[in-house]
Amino acid sequence: MIFSFTKAGWKRWEVATGASNCQNPTILEGVLYTSCANGVVLALTMDEGKEVWSRKLTDSLPTDTYTVSATASYVVVPYGDMGHMTGGANGLALLERASGDVRWTYNISAHSPGAPVFVTLLDTLANSLWGVAAHCRILVDGAIPDNWLCDAPTAVRASVANARVMTDGSELWRSPPENAGTFTLGGVACGEGLVFNGFSKEDGSGGLQALNLSSGERLWAKSFPQEIHNAPAVGRVLLRYGHPGRTAAIVGQGGPPGAPLPIPDLLKGTVVAVDVTDGETLWTFEPPPWHHHGAAGSTFLQPCMPDLFSGATIDGRGTVYINWSAGGITYALRDANGDGRIDERDPAEVSAFDLGSGATGPPAIAPGMLFVNACRRPSAFLA
Numbered sequence: 001m002i003f004s005f006t007k008a009g010w011k012r013w014e015v016a017t018g019a020s021n022c023q024n025p026t027i028l029e030g031v032l033y034t035s036c037a038n039g040v041v042l043a044l045t046m047d048e049g050k051e052v053w054s055r056k057l058t059d060s061l062p063t064d065t066y067t068v069s070a071t072a073s074y075v076v077v078p079y080g081d082m083g084h085m086t087g088g089a090n091g092l093a094l095l096e097r098a099s100g101d102v103r104w105t106y107n108i109s110a111h112s113p114g115a116p117v118f119v120t121l122l123d124t125l126a127n128s129l130w131g132v133a134a135h136c137r138i139l140v141d142g143a144i145p146d147n148w149l150c151d152a153p154t155a156v157r158a159s160v161a162n163a164r165v166m167t168d169g170s171e172l173w174r175s176p177p178e179n180a181g182t183f184t185l186g187g188v189a190c191g192e193g194l195v196f197n198g199f200s201k202e203d204g205s206g207g208l209q210a211l212n213l214s215s216g217e218r219l220w221a222k223s224f225p226q227e228i229h230n231a232p233a234v235g236r237v238l239l240r241y242g243h244p245g246r247t248a249a250i251v252g253q254g255g256p257p258g259a260p261l262p263i264p265d266l267l268k269g270t271v272v273a274v275d276v277t278d279g280e281t282l283w284t285f286e287p288p289p290w291h292h293h294g295a296a297g298s299t300f301l302q303p304c305m306p307d308l309f310s311g312a313t314i315d316g317r318g319t320v321y322i323n324w325s326a327g328g329i330t331y332a333l334r335d336a337n338g339d340g341r342i343d344e345r346d347p348a349e350v351s352a353f354d355l356g357s358g359a360t361g362p363p364a365i366a367p368g369m370l371f372v373n374a375c376r377r378p379s380a381f382l383a
Helices: none
Strands: 002-005 012-017 027-029 030-037 040-045 051-056 074-079 091-096 104-109 147-152 161-165 171-175 189-190 194-201 206-212 218-224 234-237 246-253 265-266 271-273 281-285 290-291 320-324 331-332 350-354 362-366 369-372 381-382
Touching: 002 030, 030 074, 040 074, 074 104, 189 234, 189 246, 206 246, 218 271, 246 320, 271 320
Parallel strands: none
Antiparallel strands: 002 012, 027 030, 030 040, 040 051, 074 091, 091 104, 147 161, 161 171, 189 194, 194 206, 206 218, 234 246, 246 271, 265 290, 271 281, 320 331, 331 350, 362 369, 369 381
């Protein structure tokens, strides 16, 4: 089912899709675009939920969380289903936004011999403030040209970033991993002419790298003590009140909570903001550790297994919104005093709301509203 609600929380309409696992939609010019596990891509009117078009793309699509992406002319979705228990696709497809006709498909496994794809979460960059992304689009004076797309496929032994021209799917460049044994579980984000890709390593550590959007050249790579599971968010963040701020990439560190097992686990994580030009750490935030059976709100009968942190969202004032999915808490973060450490006890730096449920997708911003689609408790916060 797909539901639409008013700002006050009243249900406007619902649409029965006949499929499970319909994914995070994107909305453009009054039309909602999503895709479902049965391989169908849908376009619905936002005012009434009426079908604009429906396209059977393939036999099945991933069941793990991702977000459909749309530009002025095209819609981007995963292509194929790896059949793994955690979902994932081995390619992507470009559809005409007006009709749903398939323009091209791209099979990552076929184009990356020697780097077998295990699972690819094709999350998308909804706009310059949203953070979950496995495709990136160049923003030029606030506009998104229709001829660029990049993605970060996930491989067991190697993570290879590819870029291609959106109009025909031809490959422009590829960037091999800096070290063997790295893999990508989230996607990428673009900004300042760069591609930002978080990654994990076999030893449980992780990192973030910046690639030149035109050439794929690696400009810098930064290591972290914990793995990176979600895509970065890129935008200007507040460093202290009265300061213009700096453009940063935001990532959450730490492995996912997993299933609610009988023995509780102690989960710790860190949110970090780094300067996009050189990877310098601007600030960090550590929520209280979570010592429970899986993520907040997750039960054996109704498991919720999100990433440790959701993707982040950055608003126009430089405040970062992110879900600490282990504890089920949504945070608003800002380094008000510029000391490089966001203090949970300082109300000038941290606002929080305990939803009691985790969320993998980033908080969504609309005029006068912040929306969090948590597993058990979808919630809207009004300005």
